[in-house]
Amino acid sequence: MRIAHAMIEVSNVSHRYGAHEVLKAVNLRIGERRVGIIGANGSGKSTFARLLNGLLIPDEGSVTVDGIDTREDVKAVRRRVGFVFQNPDNQIVFPIVEEDVAFGLRNLKLPKDEVARRVDAVLERYRLERLRDHATHLLSGGEKQMLAISAVLVMEPRYVVLDEPMTLLDLRNKKLVLEIIRGIEQPVVLVTHDLDHLRDFDRIVVFDEGGVMADGPPETAIREYVRAMA
Amino acid sequence: MTTRDMTFVALFAALTAACAVFPPFQPPFVPAPIVVQNIGVMLAGSILGARRGSLAMALFVVLVAVGMPLLTGWRGGFGVILGPTGGFILSWVPAAFVVGWLVERGWSRLGFWNLLVFNVIGGISVVYLIGIPWLAAVANMELGKAVKVSTIFIPGDLAKAAIASFAALIVKRSYPLIRA
Amino acid sequence: MLSLYVPGDSIVHRLPAGPKLLALFAASTALFAVSGIPIHAAELLAVAGLFRAARLPWRDTLHQLRPALIFLVPIFLFHAFVTDWRLGIETVLRILVLLLLAVLVTLTTKLSDMIDVLERALRPLRHVGVNPSKAGMMLSMVIRFIPLMTREAREILEAQRARGLDRSALALLVPLLIKTLKMAGDLSDAIEARGYDPETVAPVWRRWG
Numbered sequence A: 001m002r003i004a005h006a007m008i009e010v011s012n013v014s015h016r017y018g019a020h021e022v023l024k025a026v027n028l029r030i031g032e033r034r035v036g037i038i039g040a041n042g043s044g045k046s047t048f049a050r051l052l053n054g055l056l057i058p059d060e061g062s063v064t065v066d067g068i069d070t071r072e073d074v075k076a077v078r079r080r081v082g083f084v085f086q087n088p089d090n091q092i093v094f095p096i097v098e099e100d101v102a103f104g105l106r107n108l109k110l111p112k113d114e115v116a117r118r119v120d121a122v123l124e125r126y127r128l129e130r131l132r133d134h135a136t137h138l139l140s141g142g143e144k145q146m147l148a149i150s151a152v153l154v155m156e157p158r159y160v161v162l163d164e165p166m167t168l169l170d171l172r173n174k175k176l177v178l179e180i181i182r183g184i185e186q187p188v189v190l191v192t193h194d195l196d197h198l199r200d201f202d203r204i205v206v207f208d209e210g211g212v213m214a215d216g217p218p219e220t221a222i223r224e225y226v227r228a229m230a
Numbered sequence B: 001m002t003t004r005d006m007t008f009v010a011l012f013a014a015l016t017a018a019c020a021v022f023p024p025f026q027p028p029f030v031p032a033p034i035v036v037q038n039i040g041v042m043l044a045g046s047i048l049g050a051r052r053g054s055l056a057m058a059l060f061v062v063l064v065a066v067g068m069p070l071l072t073g074w075r076g077g078f079g080v081i082l083g084p085t086g087g088f089i090l091s092w093v094p095a096a097f098v099v100g101w102l103v104e105r106g107w108s109r110l111g112f113w114n115l116l117v118f119n120v121i122g123g124i125s126v127v128y129l130i131g132i133p134w135l136a137a138v139a140n141m142e143l144g145k146a147v148k149v150s151t152i153f154i155p156g157d158l159a160k161a162a163i164a165s166f167a168a169l170i171v172k173r174s175y176p177l178i179r180a
Numbered sequence C: 001m002l003s004l005y006v007p008g009d010s011i012v013h014r015l016p017a018g019p020k021l022l023a024l025f026a027a028s029t030a031l032f033a034v035s036g037i038p039i040h041a042a043e044l045l046a047v048a049g050l051f052r053a054a055r056l057p058w059r060d061t062l063h064q065l066r067p068a069l070i071f072l073v074p075i076f077l078f079h080a081f082v083t084d085w086r087l088g089i090e091t092v093l094r095i096l097v098l099l100l101l102a103v104l105v106t107l108t109t110k111l112s113d114m115i116d117v118l119e120r121a122l123r124p125l126r127h128v129g130v131n132p133s134k135a136g137m138m139l140s141m142v143i144r145f146i147p148l149m150t151r152e153a154r155e156i157l158e159a160q161r162a163r164g165l166d167r168s169a170l171a172l173l174v175p176l177l178i179k180t181l182k183m184a185g186d187l188s189d190a191i192e193a194r195g196y197d198p199e200t201v202a203p204v205w206r207r208w209g
């Protein structure tokens, strides 16, 4: 039996869409609390992020989360890895705020009172309590993203992957969401174009044309990225 | 059926409902309005195929039947289903199925003209075949008269079939959903 | 105009969703079976009484009704000029009663409860291959998608107007389809990312809260 490592391991992963090879033999072990993923448009960041919770299964190589291979038990991986997308509109499933937060918990087949308790706690914590009964389509962009993040965190995943969660928000809401991300206890993998958000991260991985171009602490990795882009 | 199929089915039911925003045109002396909404049937069949397309229409009909005002002119409820135009609405389920069935069979050599024919067969003929006798029965009209008044729908329906066929063809190119 | 539950604890709110939907269903049938100006006028009064009992804010009710109200005028005018003004009044009253009832039910019933009822109603169809929990899930997605759809349509229309393309049905339809199909694809990823499994046997939509 394999010993379960408390980390996400990406081994020799390649992925293509049709003939277009988007990731080329990527190797990464992610165990830090805060990991940032940066890189040019189309460099493969989102593809990489989607591999981490089994939304995509790699063509070659393997992705394991705490020792569980995405190919073998996607459900177990998805329970461990929460995923927040760029556009909250594309991830809010239900028409009412509270129902959307409860959705993931119902999928876990939790008892009714446990669902209610956890929904209450999350709505309270992320200041969505007053919007509980609101129609989701009437929320502001910032509120929608707060809801999307809450709906993922309520499931208490071990890791949280966020793919450009602030890109569509105004400055105020960017700050708010960033604040929430800072407060997440679990290890976080954040894909972003906003280098300023990554200054206090433990590690930055820079993608370029489907491969890792740089990998290290923020100052050095960002410096290399900026130099390559210039 | 995958999660993806389920969201696409829901999407086309919603698309059909959203078409309710286009106001109806009520021709005089015809107990049914001319609407934009039935283009949803053709699109669902042409883009999703038989099973998913007809399921989308079934969802739509269920929501209308329980009283959601999703039909053009904000009509809804079981009364409408039982009313003179109820046959047209119910027929959307088999109509989308027939369009979808034909499209699935012709998928590899789908062009504008054969897609148009499929939409005319499924999206228009099937609808009339069920809707017109129903109209005659409920509105106490002779069948011949019901057929005659229904000819007023033909130009609009042909235009909608052409638009739906063209749109479905473009969607097929960039986002093929049948046998994808 | 859907799914805008207004929380409250009136009698109408507390009435379970099943009987409410059944009543809407029955009333919508009766409205077409028995028609006449005095009857509809009486029904309108009764519905007004129900609204009072539900203690709903006027603003929400009007907000729900407004798009439909604009419609009633041409319907009346059509009858007034083409058929008979009395038929116009009758038709308008009938639509108004039905709309008000539908609005009353949607404003006082949680959507989850409503879908739950539908799901239970569909249960007998299990034997012909209908999966009630999937059906319930899709029904709530439809209701989630409708406002999204109209918003996207409006945005595309505005963009096309700026380019002078607003008279072309295809210039609206094609981008709308592509955009919302892509959105639906992303949404299904998000649904699965949150652990939804369509092959799950137990009803996903269990009533709670």
Ligand SMILES: Nc1ncnc2c1ncn2[C@@H]1O[C@H](COP(=O)(O)OP(=O)(O)OP(=O)(O)O)[C@@H](O)[C@H]1O
Binding pocket: A017, A018, A020, A022, A039, A040, A041, A042, A043, A044, A045, A046, A047, A048
């Ligand atoms: N579903 C798909 N089908 C085909 N090609 C795709 C698909 N998704 C992404 N691609 C392509 O793969 C490449 C990498 O895409 P990816 O979304 O991973 O990049 P990214 O780094 O996230 O870019 P961005 O910064 O713009 O979000 C791009 O060239 C893109 O066009």
Ligand SMILES: [Mg+2]
Binding pocket: A045, A046, A047, A163
């Ligand atoms: Mg991306």
